[in-house]
Amino acid sequence: xxxxxxxxxxxxxxxxxxxxxxxxxxxxxDQGIRISIIVPAYNTPRKYxxxxxESVMSQTYTNWQLCVADGSxxxxxxxxxxxxxxxxxxxxxxxxxxNLGISGNTNQAFSFVExxxxxxxxxxxxxxxxxxxxxxxxxxxxxxADIFYSDEDRLTENxxxxxxxxxxxxxxxxxxxSANYMAHFFVIKKDLFRELKSLRSEYDGSQDYDFCLxxxxxxxxxxHIPKILYHMxxxxxxxxxxxxxxxxxxxxxxxxxxxxxxxxxxQAEALEVPERPTNHRIKYKIAGSPIVxxxxxxRDKVELLQDCLGSIMEKSTYDNYELILISNNSKERETFDYxxxxxxxxxxxxxxxxxxxxxxxxxxxxxxxxxxFLIFLNNDTKVISPQWIEELxxxxxxxxxxxxxPLLMYSDSTIQHAGVILGMTGMAGHIFxxxxxxxxxxxxxxxxxRNYLAVTGACLAVETEKFDKIKGFDEKFIMAGSDVVLGxxxxxxxYRNVYWxxxxxxHYESKSVISYKNAPESDYNNSLKRYRPYLNYGDIxxxxxxxxxxxxxxxxxxxxx
Numbered sequence: 001x002x003x004x005x006x007x008x009x010x011x012x013x014x015x016x017x018x019x020x021x022x023x024x025x026x027x028x029x030d031q032g033i034r035i036s037i038i039v040p041a042y043n044t045p046r047k048y049x050x051x052x053x054e055s056v057m058s059q060t061y062t063n064w065q066l067c068v069a070d071g072s073x074x075x076x077x078x079x080x081x082x083x084x085x086x087x088x089x090x091x092x093x094x095x096x097x098x099n100l101g102i103s104g105n106t107n108q109a110f111s112f113v114e115x116x117x118x119x120x121x122x123x124x125x126x127x128x129x130x131x132x133x134x135x136x137x138x139x140x141x142x143x144x145a146d147i148f149y150s151d152e153d154r155l156t157e158n159x160x161x162x163x164x165x166x167x168x169x170x171x172x173x174x175x176x177x178s179a180n181y182m183a184h185f186f187v188i189k190k191d192l193f194r195e196l197k198s199l200r201s202e203y204d205g206s207q208d209y210d211f212c213l214x215x216x217x218x219x220x221x222x223x224h225i226p227k228i229l230y231h232m233x234x235x236x237x238x239x240x241x242x243x244x245x246x247x248x249x250x251x252x253x254x255x256x257x258x259x260x261x262x263x264x265x266x267q268a269e270a271l272e273v274p275e276r277p278t279n280h281r282i283k284y285k286i287a288g289s290p291i292v293x294x295x296x297x298x299r300d301k302v303e304l305l306q307d308c309l310g311s312i313m314e315k316s317t318y319d320n321y322e323l324i325l326i327s328n329n330s331k332e333r334e335t336f337d338y339x340x341x342x343x344x345x346x347x348x349x350x351x352x353x354x355x356x357x358x359x360x361x362x363x364x365x366x367x368x369x370x371x372x373f374l375i376f377l378n379n380d381t382k383v384i385s386p387q388w389i390e391e392l393x394x395x396x397x398x399x400x401x402x403x404x405x406p407l408l409m410y411s412d413s414t415i416q417h418a419g420v421i422l423g424m425t426g427m428a429g430h431i432f433x434x435x436x437x438x439x440x441x442x443x444x445x446x447x448x449x450r451n452y453l454a455v456t457g458a459c460l461a462v463e464t465e466k467f468d469k470i471k472g473f474d475e476k477f478i479m480a481g482s483d484v485v486l487g488x489x490x491x492x493x494x495y496r497n498v499y500w501x502x503x504x505x506x507h508y509e510s511k512s513v514i515s516y517k518n519a520p521e522s523d524y525n526n527s528l529k530r531y532r533p534y535l536n537y538g539d540i541x542x543x544x545x546x547x548x549x550x551x552x553x554x555x556x557x558x559x560x561x
Contacts, residue, residue, distance in 0.1 A: 402495030405455025454487025
């Protein structure tokens with residue numbers, strides 16, 4: 001159960017009225033792009049099916065086909081659906097002799113599609129009038145793309161009020177493995193659908209999830225349309241209204257992910273998230289017991305170092321690690337007394353008594369490291385989750401993953417780090433900062449793993465080989481920005497960076513900290529130059545309908561830029 005919702009839906013209604021039209025594409029001619037919509041129906045009440053059909057008939061884009069496969073067992077319901085479908089010659093009504101379930105009914109509809117692209121629509125949901133126009137515009141812009149998905153919102157059961165928008169990131173594989181965020185509005189090339197053959201009935205409840213996961217086997221090109229193209233009705237018994245009402249969907253979703261892992265020989269398992277049905281917790285397996293080098297630069301503040309090291313040594317369940325402590329111009333007697341007291345074979349102490357340079361300190365630590373994995377860690381952190389090391393390195397070990405960052409919390413259990421967005425607060429910001437876990441926002445949950453262009457260097461794990469491939473931290477960056485640049489360097493080498501909330505630590509950074517406040521001017525100038533392509537809504541893992549000025553996700557209130 002979600003623990004809270006951020007902001008009243010009133011703000012969304014204002015956004016819809018004032019700004020939504022500014023995001024829409026010009027109305028197109030048919031452009032030769034025909035989109036076939038598949039709807040599986042089963043004893044669907046008139047109050048749901050009639051507005052659905054009307055919403056399709058009201059589309060501003062006219063080159064569409066609607067295929068309704070009806071497995072209704074109630075004769076009256078069947079007559080209503082058949083008569084409503086007779087209103088437009090572009091609607092194909094398929095009467096089934098028996099109900100084949102959601103997958104079976106959908107598969108029957110597929111055999112009648114005439115379009116080159118197929119869209120999926122549930123029998124109680126609604127498309128806004130611009131949905132197909134936006135889909136066609138995206139297809140025209142991206143003719144080689146195989147899959148398109150959009151943003152979505154919820155519709156009250158009476159169909160009168162839109163609420164709870166989900167403004168999504170571009171394709172984020174690690175988010176998708178945790179929640180089927182792509183489902184609505186989903187459009188796929190007919191050729192790829194044909195390759196997949198059909199939806200599988202054994203995954204009913206999460207048949208669309210299984211379908212998308214099987215599509216990933218074909219390495220499709222995926223395009224996100226950052227516009228609300230789908231209204232998901234909060235009807236009785238729907239996952240939109242009460243996600244826990246469909247526990248069978250939760251089980252089917254986990255089974256679909258585990259089947260994906262098995263097909264692709266990925267050593268991982270999808271586990272249940274009891275508090276959030278239809279969300280999934282991925283657990284990767286570690287091959288062997290590789291050495292992990294934890295690199296901690298510090299200057300005095302011995303009480304912080306004691307807490308940090310104490311929490312690592314007392315709480316960590318992973319045993320094969322070394323601690324590389326880099327003293328930078330420490331002067332206090334208490335510091336050296338503490339260092340002298342550390343009688344532990346896994347600890348090595350290095351002195352670097354030159355002017356502070358965060359990048360140089362950590363690169364020095366890497367040169368001393370023996371580990372297959374590196375964890376760069378601030379001295380003002382403290383372990384919360386005992387399995388933090390294995391959680392971080394098991395994700396970092398995945399061939400396509402670059403840097404991995406944990407969930408970092410302030411001492412009051414609000415979020416300090418759940419990923420970095422480029423352009424936020426001017427340069428780079430921590431999305432979800434100061435919120436609590438479980439808070440629902442227009443960017444949805446901070447509890448989900450996600451992909452980002454960067455994660456914070458306060459705690460960052462990376463495979464040593466990948467770190468070396470990009471030549472480590474850029475030493476032009478003295479105090480601020482080097483962690484973001486590291487993320488960009490990895491991303492531009494083809495790796496994806498991951499925020500992984502199952503590794504949790506406290507970070508005692510001041511809540512009032514201002515980025516670049518105490519950093520040299522060169523850090524600001526170098527960051528501005530390096531980040532430039534990703535500023536002003538150039539970060540693919542954010543959404544252009546959200547506000548870059550705030551680290552708490554909120555709706556954008558200007559489209560002038």
